[in-house]
Amino acid sequence: MVTKEEVMEKVKAVVDEKYVKGLEIGEDNSITITLAKNTPNIDDVLIRLNAELQKIEGIGTITINREREKTVDEGAEVTKEIVLEKLKEVIDPEIGVDVVNLGLIYELDIRPDKTVYVKMTMTTPGCPLTMWILRAVEDKILEIPGVKDAEIELTFDPPWTPDRISEEYKKRLGIF
Incomplete structure (x- = not known):
């Protein structure tokens, strides 16, 4: 223990x-x-x-x-689409692709108390920018009006593969 x-x-x-x-x-x-x-x-x-x-x-x-001091706009709508659009602002600096199109987001849930839960991964378990990316994801979620809190879970099961990259970005990166 x-x-x-x-x-x-x-x-x-x-x-x-x-x-x-x-x-x-x-x-x-x-x-x-x-x-x-x-x-x-x-x-x-x-x-x-x-x-x-x-x-x-x-x-x-x-x-x-x-610690945070955040006032929640109780009337603001929080949807998965809004959260995913906001997370597209978090770019993996080594690859130059956002965490959504890179396929790092495994699960997204908006709880009744307006806490946003995200289960995500990194491209490799030894990624030196893990904590920076997790913090950036949390910060972006907390910028959304109506969000009470953000809970980010890091997982490596299943491991990330390039197959998770969106079709649009596979074309941009030359991955077919």
């Missing part, structure tokens, strides 16, 4: 403890950490924190959230 002390030791190696606003460990050894919205060098912290936490033996899913 993963302990809070073990996790906090790894966390403190990356970020000052004062920026840690929450830490939960699930029965399946999944970790959820909430960082302060004003955490300095957040992109670097996300990447390094994820790498440090993965060193813990028996670790489950790692979720790193940031």
Whole structure:
């Protein structure tokens, strides 16, 4: 069983403890950490924190959230189509294609409380931009009026393949 002390030791190696606003460990050894919205060098912290936490033996899913102050426009409509269009603004910088047309989005659900759940993957498990892309997806979803929160799950099952790229982008990239 993963302990809070073990996790906090790894966390403190990356970020000052004062920026840690929450830490939960699930029965399946999944970790959820909430960082302060004003955490300095957040992109670097996300990447390094994820790498440090993965060193813990028996670790489950790692979720790193940031505090938010968002007022939800209760009357605004939130649809899958609106969310997917917004996610087309998140471009994989190494490939130059957005996460939707690249086929990285496996599942999208809008919950009754207007939390948007996304299950997605990366082109490879060792993608150095994983945390940056996950954060960009979360940020874009939270820009949509009416969205209360975003929950992003990273999976590698099934593994991504170029077959998942949209037909339009297969043509643009010369993949037939």
